[in-house]
Amino acid sequence: MSTFLGMPATSPPGVGNLRGDEPFPKAARKALANSQLRRNLGHATGTIRRKSGAVISELPDWQELRAAGSALKAATMARLPELLEQLEEKVTAAGGVVHWAADAAEANRIVTGLVRATGQERVIKVKSMATQEIGLNEALEEAGIAAVETDLAELIVQLGHDKPSHILVPAIHRNRAEIREIFLREMPGVDPALTDDPATLAAAARRYLRETFLSTKVAVSGANFAVAETGTLAVLESEGNGRMCLTLPETLITVMGIEKLVPTWQDLEVFLQLLPRASTGERMNPYTSMWTGVTPGDGPQEFHLVLLDNGRTAVLADEVGRQALHCIRCSACLNVCPVYERTGGHAYGSVYPGPIGAVLSPQLTGVEDNASLPYASSLCGACFDACPVKIDIPSILVHLRNEVPHPRAEKAAMAAAAYTMDHPALYTRAQHAAKLSKHAKKLPPPLNGWTASRDLPEPPPETFRDWWAKR
Amino acid sequence: MSSKDLILSRVRAALGQQASAEPVPRDYRSAGSLEPDVEMLVDRLVDYKAVVHREQDVAAVAARLQPGRLVVPPGIDRSWLPPGVTLAEDEFTADAVLTAATVAVAETGTIVLDGSPDQGHRRLSLLPDLHICVVRTDQVVASVPDALTRLDATRPLTWISGPSATSDIELNRVEGVHGPRNLHVVLLD
Numbered sequence: 001m002s003t004f005l006g007m008p009a010t011s012p013p014g015v016g017n018l019r020g021d022e023p024f025p026k027a028a029r030k031a032l033a034n035s036q037l038r039r040n041l042g043h044a045t046g047t048i049r050r051k052s053g054a055v056i057s058e059l060p061d062w063q064e065l066r067a068a069g070s071a072l073k074a075a076t077m078a079r080l081p082e083l084l085e086q087l088e089e090k091v092t093a094a095g096g097v098v099h100w101a102a103d104a105a106e107a108n109r110i111v112t113g114l115v116r117a118t119g120q121e122r123v124i125k126v127k128s129m130a131t132q133e134i135g136l137n138e139a140l141e142e143a144g145i146a147a148v149e150t151d152l153a154e155l156i157v158q159l160g161h162d163k164p165s166h167i168l169v170p171a172i173h174r175n176r177a178e179i180r181e182i183f184l185r186e187m188p189g190v191d192p193a194l195t196d197d198p199a200t201l202a203a204a205a206r207r208y209l210r211e212t213f214l215s216t217k218v219a220v221s222g223a224n225f226a227v228a229e230t231g232t233l234a235v236l237e238s239e240g241n242g243r244m245c246l247t248l249p250e251t252l253i254t255v256m257g258i259e260k261l262v263p264t265w266q267d268l269e270v271f272l273q274l275l276p277r278a279s280t281g282e283r284m285n286p287y288t289s290m291w292t293g294v295t296p297g298d299g300p301q302e303f304h305l306v307l308l309d310n311g312r313t314a315v316l317a318d319e320v321g322r323q324a325l326h327c328i329r330c331s332a333c334l335n336v337c338p339v340y341e342r343t344g345g346h347a348y349g350s351v352y353p354g355p356i357g358a359v360l361s362p363q364l365t366g367v368e369d370n371a372s373l374p375y376a377s378s379l380c381g382a383c384f385d386a387c388p389v390k391i392d393i394p395s396i397l398v399h400l401r402n403e404v405p406h407p408r409a410e411k412a413a414m415a416a417a418a419y420t421m422d423h424p425a426l427y428t429r430a431q432h433a434a435k436l437s438k439h440a441k442k443l444p445p446p447l448n449g450w451t452a453s454r455d456l457p458e459p460p461p462e463t464f465r466d467w468w469a470k471r
Numbered sequence: 472m473s474s475k476d477l478i479l480s481r482v483r484a485a486l487g488q489q490a491s492a493e494p495v496p497r498d499y500r501s502a503g504s505l506e507p508d509v510e511m512l513v514d515r516l517v518d519y520k521a522v523v524h525r526e527q528d529v530a531a532v533a534a535r536l537q538p539g540r541l542v543v544p545p546g547i548d549r550s551w552l553p554p555g556v557t558l559a560e561d562e563f564t565a566d567a568v569l570t571a572a573t574v575a576v577a578e579t580g581t582i583v584l585d586g587s588p589d590q591g592h593r594r595l596s597l598l599p600d601l602h603i604c605v606v607r608t609d610q611v612v613a614s615v616p617d618a619l620t621r622l623d624a625t626r627p628l629t630w631i632s633g634p635s636a637t638s639d640i641e642l643n644r645v646e647g648v649h650g651p652r653n654l655h656v657v658l659l660d
């Protein structure tokens with residue numbers, strides 16, 4: 001049995017936030033009825049697309065950086081065992097302690113145990129997708145430990161008893177008026193004269209969290225990058241809450257997916273240029289913190305790094321799907337996605353929404369547990385064009401649709417097809433995708449579900465519209 | 472089987488017998504390929520709401536900013552201190568902090584601190600609301616790749632691009648959340 005023990009495994013059910021309560025088409029229909037949500041999303045994603053486009057166009061070598069980023073991630077995956085061991089060695093040599101967590105439950109157990117050992121009952125947190133994925137806050141709460149989110153958007157979500165709906169800006173579905181209401185209702189000691197001016201709202205968060213930062217002795221973070229060569233970890237952020245969490249407490253616990261590695265210090269030069277411009281549309285985010293183990297006299301004197309699998313090895317085992325692990329969580333694919341812009345992030349069920357979520361969540365859980373997500377796309381290809389590490393999301397979607405167990409999926413296919421057929425431009429892109437499909441005789445999903453009982457001609461080598469455009 | 476062995480064996484099984492990855496094409500602008508442009512640094516700092524002072528007398532700039540209780544790292548150049556300034560015991564009680572820097576990146580408007588004696592430990596430049604940061608023009612590099620070649624990975628590094636900000640409300644950038652709300656850069660020739 002030992003060979004089976006070492007086989008790639010998906011994320012176990014019952015823990016964490018990778019599975020939704022209902023299939024995408026059903027959840028999406030509800031979201032589509034919410035016009036305020038659509039206005040908020042349209043406004044926010046429009047803003048970020050403009051900003052991002054402007055700073056990307058300043059770099060003459062953006063395409064070369066993307067090519068390097070993509071190849072670097074592939075090279076990292078190919079050498080992952082060796083690089084992970086190198087990272088462990090370097091972090092340990094610098095005074096850190098490395099833990100390995102096969103799944104969400106084990107990661108939660110490790111972190112809970114580490115916090116308990118400090119005797120503390122509260123931790124401060126920097127926004128981290130990995131800890132949301134494993135449901136760490138819920139696990140800590142069960143153990144009687146309060147987890148305080150310190151990122152402004154996470155704070156809005158936490159105070160609003162809400163769920164995150166975007167990778168970068170979890171409260172993107174809220175506008176300033178709604179945020180003001182949440183603060184007035186839920187923030188102890190808030191000024192009742194609070195306005196909805198964004199600077200005033202930010203100042204309210206500053207006042208509210210300051211004392212907590214200064215008095216909490218344990219922090220939990222994620223990491224954007226880890227350098228195998230040096231054992232250095234990097235967190236990119238804007239507000240300074242990350243710097244607070246990474247430097248003020250006595251103990252720092254960082255939870256990181258095993259795919260976040262880069263091989264060398266020099267490799268950061270690629271990702272530090274790609275991520276801020278694709279993500280917040282800034283030349284550089286306001287603060288980036290880098291640390292290697294423990295620095296005597298500066299910052300936490302106890303540092304733990306938890307390396308998380310939780311389904312990642314199952315993703316890695318799929319030769320087509322494994323590029324989803326190259327994701328640097330910039331959220332550009334969400335911001336350009338016509339489906340995300342209409343449905344918002346909650347409809348995807350998982351903490352990973354949008355195009356990347358549609359390919360990552362089903363692979364992490366096993367496609368049968370997120371069977372409708374590969375259909376949560378019109379295959380228009382905008383995500384592929386926007387992705388700073390060139391993840392071919394449409395091809396992975398098509399690939400995953402072929403793996404979805406049939407009956408449930410067909411209904412989803414109908415819904416997606418109906419959506420696509422309403423939009424001629426999207427249909428054109430879907431025809432492009434038809435040529436990507438391995439099963440070339442059928443139309444690609446979602447259209448194959450719709451046309452399952454009809455005869456289809458062989459797809460031509462170029463689509464009619466392509467052919468026409470060239471005349 | 473330990474979780475480490477389990478995960479590593481899963482990774483090996485997942486990778487299978489694949490050929491080694493393609494070489495990484497590094498056709499982007501590499502370190503050393505561009506001249507540092509101080510004007511660009513100023514432009515980008517100002518664009519992200521830092522205030523730039525191109526004056527040689529740091530003490531005079533600091534005095535003008537009315538720093539209140541000022542905290543400084545142990546290795547600071549004492550000639551930078553305004554005469555008669557009130558020095559704070561520590562960063563917890565300070566209104567302002569004055570530090571040097573290690574590297575500045577022109578293309579992104581970024582300043583990097585590495586915890587050297589003239590920059591201090593990381594929270595020193597985090598808690599006070601006003602950060603006055605002194606950068607020499609010979610510390611300015613053109614791009615992010617250049618900056619990395621000058622930095623020591625084993626030191627605690629803080630990359631700073633403008634004052635604390637957030638884009639969390641409708642994706643508009645607003646300055647001033649948890650870090651210093653005011654960043655003043657004194658650029659020494």
Ligand code: SF4
Binds near residue numbers: 331389
């Ligand atoms: S898939 Fe690409 S575009 Fe989407 S979040 Fe990940 S890195 Fe960004």
